[in-house]
Amino acid sequence: MLEKNALLLLLLATVTILVGTVVTMVVPFKWINDPKLAIASVKPYTPLQLEGRDIYIREGCNNCHTQTVRPLLSDTERYGEYSKTGEFAYDQPFLWGSRRTGPDLARIGGKYPDAWHVKHMKDPQSMVPRSNMPKYAFLDRPLDTSLTEKKMQALKFPYTPQDLAEAKGKTELAALVAYMQKLGNDIPWRQANKAAVVGELKNPFQDNLSVLPEGKALYKEHCAQCHGDKLQGEVGPKLSDMDKPDAQVFTTIFSGSPNAGMPAFGDTLGKERTWKLVTFLKHQQRH
Amino acid sequence: MNQPEGYADDIVKGFLISSMVWGFASVLLGVLISLQIAFPDLNFPPYFSYGRLRPIHTNAGIFGWGIGSFMAFFFYITQRLTKTRVWSHGLARFQLWLFNIVIALAAVTLLLGMNRSKEYAELEWPVALLVVVLWVIFSVNIMMTIAKRREEQMYISLWYIVATLVGVAVLYLVNNAMIPVSLTKSYSAYAGANDANVQWWYGHNAVAMVLTTPPLAIFYYFLPKSTGVPIYSHRMGMIAFWSLIFMYLWTGAHHLLWTPVPDWVQTLAMAFSVMLIAPSWAAVFNGYFSMNGQWHQMRENYLAKFLIFGITFYGLQTLQGPSQAVRTFSAFIHYTDWVPGHVHMGTLGWVSLVLFAAIYYTVPKVYGREIYSVPLANLHFWLAVTGQLIFSITMWIAGVQQATMLNASNPDGSLHYSFMETLIELYPYWYGRALGGIIYLVSLLIFLYNIGKTIAGAPKAVAQNA
Incomplete structure (x- = not known):
C-alpha cells in the first residue's frame, strides 16, 4: 500500500523521524539548563x-x-x-x-x-x-x-x-x-584543585649532574617562553640568580602561583621531571 | 537538446556540472587546509587561515558537491521512476540558479568570517534563509512530480528521496533557530548543553539525511541500471528503510559522549548507534547479493566497480561509526585525527564513489554521447581509492598514536606527555594525509577531463532510451 500512496509515505516517514527527535532532542530541554544545575558563580559575559x-x-x-x-x-x-x-x-x-x-x-x-x-x-x-x-x-x-x-x-x-x-x-x-x-x-x-604536595620535599637529584641535560631541555620547552632563553626574564621574572630553597622552587613550579601569573606545571611534568627542572635551575644559580 | 521522452534533462545537466565544479573546489581547499595543518606558514590571515577555510571546505563538499549532485539525480531518477516530466520546469531552472548563488554566497560570507560556528550549519541567517527557500521549492517540485506520476508503484529510491526531503527540512529549520543582531551576525536560540545537543542531533542526521539516504536512493537506482541485474530484495530494502530512518535520529549524542549532556541521552545514542549496523548492512547485503553470479562484472564493468566499492566503504563506515559511538572507545579516539579519517572514508569512499558511477552513467545518457575513455575511468577509480585509503589509514594510525600518548602516565600517576609532545609526533602523518589528498585531487582532474571530453564528443549515432 505504501508503495502506491505517496502522501501516506510522506506522513509516516515524518512521524518516524520525529520519534527519536522528540525523545533525544526535544525532551532533554526539560533537564538541561535546569535551574537545579545552575551554578551561582557563573556570570554572563561582559x-x-x-x-x-x-x-x-x-x-x-x-x-x-x-x-x-x-x-x-x-x-x-x-x-x-x-x-x-x-x-x-x-x-x-x-x-x-x-x-x-x-x-x-x-x-x-x-x-x-x-x-x-x-x-x-x-x-x-x-x-x-x-x-x-x-x-x-x-x-x-x-x-x-x-x-x-x-x-x-x-x-x-x-x-x-x-x-x-x-x-x-x-x-x-x-x-x-x-x-x-x-x-x-x-x-x-x-x-x-591545587595540587597538595604531600610527603617530604627533598630533591632526589640534588647534586646529580646527570639530570642537567634533561632539566635544560625541560626548561627550554616549558619555561623559556616566559622566563627567557638565558633565564633573563620576559613575561615572567628573571631566574638567573634565584636564591630559594629547592622545596620552594618545586612548589612554585608544581602548583603554580596564580596571583603572580605563574601556571602550575605539576599536571604536565609530574614530580620527577619537576625535580629535574629544579636541579637545573638551582645549578644555573650557582655559576 | 536531447531530451528523451520529454524529460527535463537540462536541469540534470546544470546540477551535474555545478556539483562537479563545487566538488573540485572542495577537494582543492581540502588539500590546501591539510597542508596548512602540516605547514602553519601557509596560513594567510585574516582570510586564508585554517579556521575560516575549513568551513568552506566542508560546505562546498557536503552542500556543493553532495546536495548539488543529489538534486541532479533526484530530478533524473524521479522523472524516470514516475514516467513523468518534472512538475515545474521553470521552478527547477530557478532552483539551479539559486543553488549556485547560495553556494557562492556561502563561500564568500564564510571567508569574511560571517560564521555561526555550528558545524555544517555555519551560514549566517540571510544565507540560511535562502537555503530554506531552495529546499522548499525543490521539495515541492519533486513531491508534485511524484503526486502526478504515471507509474503507480514507487520504487525504493523514491522512498529514500521522500525521507531526504522531510528529514533535511526538519533538521535545518530547528538547528538554525537564531536571534539576529544584524544582517551579518546572529546568535543561536539555544544555550550551552542544549545547543550542543540540538547541534549534534542535526550534525549526525546530516550524515543520515544528506550522506546516507540520497546516496542509497542513487545506489538502488543505478546498480540495476549499470549492471542489468535486479536488486536482490526489495522487501529487505523497505525494512532497512524504516529502521534506518527510525533509528538514526536517536544517535546524535554519540558526538557528545562524556560531555555535560545528560547521561541517558548519551546512552540511548550509543545503543541506537550499535543497532544501526543492521539496516546499514541490509543495504550492503542487498548490493552484494544482487551481484550473485555477476561478480565477473567487477572485472568488465567499471560502473559496477565504483558502486560495489562504494557500498563496501559504506559497510566499513557503518561498522566503524558504531564502534566509535561506544563510550569506552570514544574516550580513547574522540577529538583525535581518527575521526577525520572516519569521515573521509564516508565522503571520499562511499558517497563520492557512488556519485562518480552515477555521473559516468548519466552524462552519456543525457548528452547522447559515449563515454570518452573507459581506461581513464579505471585510472580515476584506482587513484581515488588509493588516495582515500592513504588519507584514512594515515589518520587512524595518527589518532591511535596520539590517543595512546595522551593517556600514557608515569608511575606517580602524572601524565607522561604534554599536549605538545603528542602534537609534534603528528607531523609525518599530516604530510601523509596531504599526499593522499593530492592523489585524490589528481583522480578528480582525470574524472573531470573524461567527463568534459565526453560532453564535447560526437553525438551517438543511434538515439537510445534513457
Whole structure:
C-alpha cells in the first residue's frame, strides 16, 4: 500500500523521524539548563568578553580547539576540573568543538598571564616551538563596538554604561584575551584543585649532574617562553640568580602561583621531571 | 537538446556540472587546509587561515558537491521512476540558479568570517534563509512530480528521496533557530548543553539525511541500471528503510559522549548507534547479493566497480561509526585525527564513489554521447581509492598514536606527555594525509577531463532510451 500512496509515505516517514527527535532532542530541554544545575558563580559575559567571544567564532577557533573537559583522567590531569552543564548556561552558541588539533581551552582562563596570550597569539611558535597554530598578529587592530550594546540586549545579558565604555578603544586581541581569561574560571576549581604536595620535599637529584641535560631541555620547552632563553626574564621574572630553597622552587613550579601569573606545571611534568627542572635551575644559580 | 521522452534533462545537466565544479573546489581547499595543518606558514590571515577555510571546505563538499549532485539525480531518477516530466520546469531552472548563488554566497560570507560556528550549519541567517527557500521549492517540485506520476508503484529510491526531503527540512529549520543582531551576525536560540545537543542531533542526521539516504536512493537506482541485474530484495530494502530512518535520529549524542549532556541521552545514542549496523548492512547485503553470479562484472564493468566499492566503504563506515559511538572507545579516539579519517572514508569512499558511477552513467545518457575513455575511468577509480585509503589509514594510525600518548602516565600517576609532545609526533602523518589528498585531487582532474571530453564528443549515432 505504501508503495502506491505517496502522501501516506510522506506522513509516516515524518512521524518516524520525529520519534527519536522528540525523545533525544526535544525532551532533554526539560533537564538541561535546569535551574537545579545552575551554578551561582557563573556570570554572563561582559561586553568586552562577548566581543572577544565573537572574534573566537569569526576566526573559527573552534575548528581546532574544544571547550569541554571530560571526566577522564587524561583530560582532567591535563586541563583541570571536568566541565559542568551549568558552566555553559550563557553560551549561545556553545563552542565545544569536535577536534583537538590544539589543546582544549575550557579551563584556559587564569592559566597564563595576559601578556603570555598576547605574545602567543601574535607568534605562537615563539612561545610554543613546533606549534602549528596560525599567527593572529592582525588582531592587534581596533575593536568594532558599534553592535556591542545590541548584542548584549539580544542575549539579555546585564550591563552598565561603564561596561560598554570598558570595551571601547580596545584591540580585537585584547577582547579575545579577555574572553579567554574568563573561560572555565567562573567556578573556583583552581583553588580547590591545587595540587597538595604531600610527603617530604627533598630533591632526589640534588647534586646529580646527570639530570642537567634533561632539566635544560625541560626548561627550554616549558619555561623559556616566559622566563627567557638565558633565564633573563620576559613575561615572567628573571631566574638567573634565584636564591630559594629547592622545596620552594618545586612548589612554585608544581602548583603554580596564580596571583603572580605563574601556571602550575605539576599536571604536565609530574614530580620527577619537576625535580629535574629544579636541579637545573638551582645549578644555573650557582655559576 | 536531447531530451528523451520529454524529460527535463537540462536541469540534470546544470546540477551535474555545478556539483562537479563545487566538488573540485572542495577537494582543492581540502588539500590546501591539510597542508596548512602540516605547514602553519601557509596560513594567510585574516582570510586564508585554517579556521575560516575549513568551513568552506566542508560546505562546498557536503552542500556543493553532495546536495548539488543529489538534486541532479533526484530530478533524473524521479522523472524516470514516475514516467513523468518534472512538475515545474521553470521552478527547477530557478532552483539551479539559486543553488549556485547560495553556494557562492556561502563561500564568500564564510571567508569574511560571517560564521555561526555550528558545524555544517555555519551560514549566517540571510544565507540560511535562502537555503530554506531552495529546499522548499525543490521539495515541492519533486513531491508534485511524484503526486502526478504515471507509474503507480514507487520504487525504493523514491522512498529514500521522500525521507531526504522531510528529514533535511526538519533538521535545518530547528538547528538554525537564531536571534539576529544584524544582517551579518546572529546568535543561536539555544544555550550551552542544549545547543550542543540540538547541534549534534542535526550534525549526525546530516550524515543520515544528506550522506546516507540520497546516496542509497542513487545506489538502488543505478546498480540495476549499470549492471542489468535486479536488486536482490526489495522487501529487505523497505525494512532497512524504516529502521534506518527510525533509528538514526536517536544517535546524535554519540558526538557528545562524556560531555555535560545528560547521561541517558548519551546512552540511548550509543545503543541506537550499535543497532544501526543492521539496516546499514541490509543495504550492503542487498548490493552484494544482487551481484550473485555477476561478480565477473567487477572485472568488465567499471560502473559496477565504483558502486560495489562504494557500498563496501559504506559497510566499513557503518561498522566503524558504531564502534566509535561506544563510550569506552570514544574516550580513547574522540577529538583525535581518527575521526577525520572516519569521515573521509564516508565522503571520499562511499558517497563520492557512488556519485562518480552515477555521473559516468548519466552524462552519456543525457548528452547522447559515449563515454570518452573507459581506461581513464579505471585510472580515476584506482587513484581515488588509493588516495582515500592513504588519507584514512594515515589518520587512524595518527589518532591511535596520539590517543595512546595522551593517556600514557608515569608511575606517580602524572601524565607522561604534554599536549605538545603528542602534537609534534603528528607531523609525518599530516604530510601523509596531504599526499593522499593530492592523489585524490589528481583522480578528480582525470574524472573531470573524461567527463568534459565526453560532453564535447560526437553525438551517438543511434538515439537510445534513457
